[in-house]
Amino acid sequence: xxxxxxxxxxxxxxxxxxxxxxxxxxxxxxxxxxxxxxxxxxxxxxxxxxxxxxxxxxxxxxxxxxxxxxxxxxxxxxxxxxxxxxxxx
Amino acid sequence: xxxxxxxxxxxxxxxxxxxxxxxxxxxxxxxxxxxxxxxxxxxxxxxxxxxxxxxxxxxxxxxxxxxxxxxxxxxxxxxxxxxxxxxxxxxxxxxxxxxxxxxxxxxxxxxxxxxxxxxxxxxxxxxxxxxxxxxxxxxxxxxxxxxxxxxxxxxxxxxxxxxxxxxxxxxxxxxxxxxxxxxxxxxxxxxxxx
Numbered sequence: 001x002x003x004x005x006x007x008x009x010x011x012x013x014x015x016x017x018x019x020x021x022x023x024x025x026x027x028x029x030x031x032x033x034x035x036x037x038x039x040x041x042x043x044x045x046x047x048x049x050x051x052x053x054x055x056x057x058x059x060x061x062x063x064x065x066x067x068x069x070x071x072x073x074x075x076x077x078x079x080x081x082x083x084x085x086x087x088x089x
Numbered sequence: 090x091x092x093x094x095x096x097x098x099x100x101x102x103x104x105x106x107x108x109x110x111x112x113x114x115x116x117x118x119x120x121x122x123x124x125x126x127x128x129x130x131x132x133x134x135x136x137x138x139x140x141x142x143x144x145x146x147x148x149x150x151x152x153x154x155x156x157x158x159x160x161x162x163x164x165x166x167x168x169x170x171x172x173x174x175x176x177x178x179x180x181x182x183x184x185x186x187x188x189x190x191x192x193x194x195x196x197x198x199x200x201x202x203x204x205x206x207x208x209x210x211x212x213x214x215x216x217x218x219x220x221x222x223x224x225x226x227x228x229x230x231x232x233x234x235x236x237x238x239x240x241x242x243x244x245x246x247x248x249x250x251x252x253x254x255x256x257x258x259x260x261x262x263x264x265x266x267x268x269x270x271x272x273x274x275x276x277x278x279x280x281x282x283x
Contacts, residue, residue, distance in 0.1 A: 016163040023155045043278040086129040
């Protein structure tokens with residue numbers, strides 16, 4: 001059986017542009033935000049947003065069973081959270 | 090191949106590709122998570138050394154590589170839509186474009202390594218560069234494996250093999266490539282930005 005709910009072209013283009021924009025923003029964060037803790041958190045929030053785009057749009061897990069989608073979204077949320085805690089404490 | 094248990098529990102939902110590939114991806118993500126957490130802890134223990142090390146990296150090269158991998162992943166996602174529509178030749182063209190962006194990534198990464206070597210920086214310089222070379226080289230190996238997979242997918246698509254066999258293999262291969270991209274978007278800020 002094929003997966004009939006294939007990735008939508010417009011959604012893929014939007015996602016691609018968003019990913020590039022966020023990548024560019026991430027690299028300039030230290031110039032806009034003075035405090036290291038704040039730009040660290042901002043950079044890791046960007047990772048979560050980018051990860052969600054890749055998981056849902058590129059990997060097509062938005063059309064997959066909930067368990068698998070939540071598993072990958074948990075990874076892309078919990079790992080940056082753990083890293084944030086390490087950097088801030 | 091469709092996993093019957095998933096189709097029964099979630100009749101409208103289907104995991105793309107093979108279940109085995111997703112377990113393999115999870116295993117890879119776990120290994121990298123250990124690397125990332127280890128890197129973060131090491132940075133907290135050697136803040137000055139890591140700050141100095143990061144200052145010697147080329148941030149623009151990191152950004153170019155990020156854009157190259159994201160764009161490559163985008164073309165792979167679009168290639169999958171073409172395969173779904175039985176437009177195999179267009180899918181091959183998109184896969185080759187994706188590979189071209191992967192080559193940009195590899196070229197920039199090699200240039201970065203050579204630049205550091207010219208400055209006398211190696212894997213033995215300090216803890217930061219040990220972790221930098223280990224993590225980025227390990228990721229680079231995954232990019233190289235991903236390129237082999239993309240070449241295989243392109244070859245099979247060119248010979249219309251997915252019309253007979255179903256798309257499971259193609260979906261599994263593209264999922265692997267997106268995993269490589271997913272790992273880089275964590276690696277990039279961790280090593281180059283924060």
